[in-house]
Amino acid sequence: MHQALDGATALKLAKLWWQKGKLERALAGYRQVLAIQPGNAEAHKQHIDLMEEMSGLESAFAHYGLRSCGLRSCGLKSRDLSSYGLKRDALACGEDWPVEVATTDVLCCSVVRDESVRLPYFLDYYRSQGVTKFLVVDNGSTDGSLEILLAQSDVYVWQTDFSFNLANFGSVWFELLLRKYGLDRWCVIADADELFYYPDCESKSISELCEELDRRDKMAYLAILLDMYSERAIAQTTYQAGQSFQAICPYFDRTAYHRACQNSTPYHNQTIYAGGVRERVFGSAGDYYLSKVPLLKYTKTCVLAGGQHWTSYPTDKIAKGRGAVLHFKYFDSFISYALREQRRKEHYGEAVQYDQYVKALAAQPMLTLYSQQHSVRLKSSEQLVELGVMQRN
Template sequence: MNKAEAHRQYLLARAWHGKGTIARAIAGYRQVLALDPAHADAAMRLGHLLQDNCRFEEALTVFRDALDHHPHESQLHKRFVDVLLLLEGIEAVFRHYRLERVGSRIPSLAPGEPVVCSVLRNERARLPYFLDYYRRLGIRQFFAIDNDSTDGSGAYLNAQEDVCLWRSALPFRESNSGAAWFEPVLRHYAAGHWCLIVDADELFCYPDCETRGIAELCRGLDHRGAVGMRAVLLDMYSSRSLRETVYQAGQRFEDVCPYFDRQHFHSRVESAGPFANMPFLYGGMRQRLFGEAGGYILSKVPLVKYRASTILAGGQHWTNAPADRLAGETGCLLHFKFFSTLPDYAAAVANQQQDFHWIEQNREYVRGLGRDGDLKFYDESQSVRFENSEQLVTLGVMQRDSRPPLPEAPVFPRIEPVGDGMPRPLWSVMLTVYRRLDTLGQALQSVLDQARAPEQMQIEVISDGPADPMHAEIEALVRTLGGSRVQFYAHPERAGHPEIFNVCLRRARGEWIHILHDDDWVGPGFYDALDEAGAIDEVGAAFCRHHHVDRQRRVTRLSALERESAGVIDGWVDRIATLSRVQAASMVVRRAAYEQVGGYCAQARSAFDWEMWQRISVHFRVWFEPRALAWFRESEATETARLTATGAQIADTLAAIEVAQSYLPAESREKLRWRAREMYALLAIDAAQARWVAGDAAGALANLREAAACSESGEVTIKMRAFLGKI
């Protein structure tokens, strides 16, 4: 093996990759692996490149081969699972990691429910108190993976009503210290949930844990926008010799080993880990006793909000979450390893022929402990008796979060009523435009062709900022077409979406408001047809069918027929909450409805209009006109097309789905959320197919990733595999 030549080829392949010469980069990385099959970086980059170009079978082979050399590489496991899931489904991932569900209990987490996850082997004595401790913190479900225990651990766990159990005979080394086992389990059963990943000898402690359950802790993390919480590993020990530190099943761990070191770490490295996003602490009691050779890392991220993009690390010592998404509040894992059974356990592990860091640590234990077990950990100058969480905060072992929480609920901007004495027309038609002239004329003319008297219809064109010469050109066009009949307002700064819609609402004086994009238009009779809705007080919005047209104004499709005749739609909440069925061009809303529910929500991103239609439907009845009297333009030049090409529209839709959870009916919101995510996963696969046909492999892959993030239902999996089978 010529490592020097492999390194030279690697640098060359990186250069081709950086220049975008994909074929030569792929060939270069393959040459590196031919020279050095264990070159992890080359394998990662090659597999990633193949994956991005939808060459999934080749990528799977690259990742599989690389894992044979590097079973501890978390990012390789993640990539491998992503590709295997796409090609063969979640069952294939379970089979690969030799995961078998034990018993008939099927995992089912309630919305927002956290779960404790643990990999174990021969921990029968610790399990009763381990489970009891977390149950007292409000945990109602545990996910456990038994790595071929021989002491009855599996049978004990299977008898617990709140434990979902899997068994695997895969060597611990090949599971990335257990992290790879939880990848399919959490992907399938806990996506979007807070997951506390701990060993059977670890008790999670955090500020005020005596009075604040884990679910409440997680709600607080959500309110601060966090997706992970760090903790320090704090070794606990007794005042006796190790031989005398005998633990009996069911005892409180803290009663047997109540002490920890005041100097809980010896060194700190900033911006550490593969993503340079968190500090690493080293040392602690084990370094005091056994020296520095063990390299005892104390930093962990045991509590994570699992998403499809979350990388699970071996030992959970790091995370790929951005630094600003890690909570300011930190916790502590009280680590109860040092019972009298440790010498035999450490010796058994140290004799295994596996090159893991934790194997080396156990060898250090053996050398330091000796086989007689007479070593004492207690030191009068260092040892502190554990009291409570406040003590650990005072000593600096963990900390509270001083950062203010994010708003607990989505922000719906207030829309003030029209001032007393202001003229109130029936209609306010507000046209928005941003630095564009080519389509505004048609939109404005479609309104003018059916305009009513000024006292009956306000017509206003709002040009989004910032101030520049384009405002004058737009105003000139408005004056040419509408003269003094049309008001013109140049917004002084760039508002963007959705804020420019809120500007429209605040400037509108009519009983009913119609907001029209400059590239859409309405047909004759639009306002006459929707007048009828205003006669029913409980109706807050009305819309008609609409045409989708391309840049040449050719009709490409027609929106759904919600009912055969004009009238109020029954069951509208369930329909609109699972799929965006209405474009703004076809929708009119009573101003009083906006005043009640608020303006357009920025947290819903580009899906802000769909979110609004859902919000209105919860509070008001909605009217439908079956005639198609509005036209919505779709072309590669529109913002919608850009978002669709990159998969960003699906990501924005997921944001809108979460906003809607704050007001949809409690009895149906989770069902509607699940169905909406499934619907948009299916649409993302359709978008991926369209991008693939258009020759845009990157866009196809981006949409497939968003589909996987939306839903892993059976229908989605089947459709995704059918598409992948064709490419």
Template sequence: MVHFAAPDPPLQGLTGAYKLRWKRRQLLWRALRARSQLRNMADRTAQIPNDPILCFATVRNEMGRLPFYLEHYRRAGVSHFFFVDNASTDGTAAYLATQPDVSLWHTEASYRESRFGVDWLTWLQIRYGHGVWSLTADADEILTYPHSDSRSLRDLTRWLDQQGAASFGAMMLDMYPKGPLGTQVAVPGANPFETLSWFDAEGYTWEYLGKFEQVSIRGGPRKRVFFQENPDYAPHLHKVPLVRWNRRYAYVSSTHTVLPRKLNAVFDARLNRPTGVLLHSKFLDGVVSKSAEEKQRRQHFTHSERYDTYYDALIANPDLWCAGSVRYEGWRQLERLGLMSRGGWQ
């Protein structure tokens, strides 16, 4: 089930609440310091309309994904994009600099030391996102949500505003091809899900975590294939990608966890809110060569030594398809399977 009826959270007391407030201040201070690592390449923020929907992302060598990414989110209603380019070498920065609704920053600083780009984006959200709906989505994350074929993100956020909700949750769904990953070649710039058209419909676990009052989701092909013996190392799939931002907010771990904690209550059935799915295009054919590079760079995991076996398995060009794989058909299918919900947004 998508919605999880969480138990009443444990009382944290004044000490617990103080620790979380202090943690949030520390994260905001990190973002303020990280702004010195950013060099502006294209500033079009003066063109941002009133009451916009903004999109934030850190990218590195994503030229093959960006045309579809921009097309998708423009169609969904994003008003302006904020990109931090982390030393791309494939033309990503030059391409983004030409886009009329993109503001672009460049850095060669460590992705890992910036909390995987979150510090950089938090600074931009502090400066530009205060008071407006802000979507944080990687280049390989495509958000779909109930009624996405007929209603825009503006319609969704208007409904959330009416309900007094300041955040929207989505489960990340790993998409993959049928056949060895490196042999299923995708057309650069095209819809990646014409190639990555399969996903796992079952096998997900849902666990309530009281510290941040959130639901942790794990499962999918990465857990099934790469982390069978160490399921606690399998990637988290729960995310809070869309937030009516406030300059006092901060993501704790990517977009999996945000402070203040009330923003994490996105999968609580008692609130009767809709949820979405982030279609994840990690497993395009380039993942095989990228895995070899990233194993050497060691920039993508806090405890990178734990994931050497994972990278080795990707480098071996695996086939993630299995007899239980399901071909993707659209948001209604995901709702039927219990991977997203309309909640009260009928």
């Protein structure tokens, strides 16, 4: 409690110094807050606001280690792409390729690290759903992810070696990119293992959903994270680049969540869901939050949460409908990935969830999430509406 109070006090003081015109002292104050509370989304936003006022938005890009990336600026050449079987007629982005975003574009923002296997299907899925431009941050990939991204004509890429944790789990990078390129535009925010699903998504594009939300004067669309898995052991769930995620991991738990806490966000504006298959299999120590805000219309008043678990928009700006974020974490690569992320300590609570994953997999190397009692095979979006996971507007 004492540490949280110190952070709150420091934030008030920083705002006060700003109001008094003491900008350098205010800047130091915000950085004090973030040293105490690196996950304080409001402090990050005000910190960026101040840096933009003092020296322009590019200073905030530099502070958070975000640099634009094209073939030249990344030190890559065309042969680097061909070594991955890739070809591109033009350079990628940043210094080499101007970022061009139309008012009608539906954006997708993502942070990736070593996701070369998932990226082909991830990109194809969102293109098929109506996403027209991707703004992607590569956070230190070494597996060819960067080269794959640079080969795409609709993907703009930024690189950073900055801490994922200190960037509030990537939300600060999204804030910067959307502030510069996505003002008043709809954006999907998703990890490379996440597919945004919503009622009638088989026939309705994301752009059509956005048009519907505009007519209703809504700014955000909520979802429940739904972990997907196969009927086999995780160690036997092999996946190859380009395959449909759903074809490999078609099952989910009938009980999508274990707890629902109303008005429990910092803005007291939405219900937070927790639990799901991870709590069933790995226990409750990991605090598995399932609430997501995968689709929003970005404005400078919007505060982006770490993990996109909540939104600052008021209740009357949040859609009544609800979708799902299908989460495809449990391919066989998950075993080595969990060990790496446990060591890196970049995720929530010093990677407490990864501690639970590693512990369970060590005790049961052939661990499977599938259960005849709990598991259901995904058939359609209407099925998730009928089960209460999703709901219509």
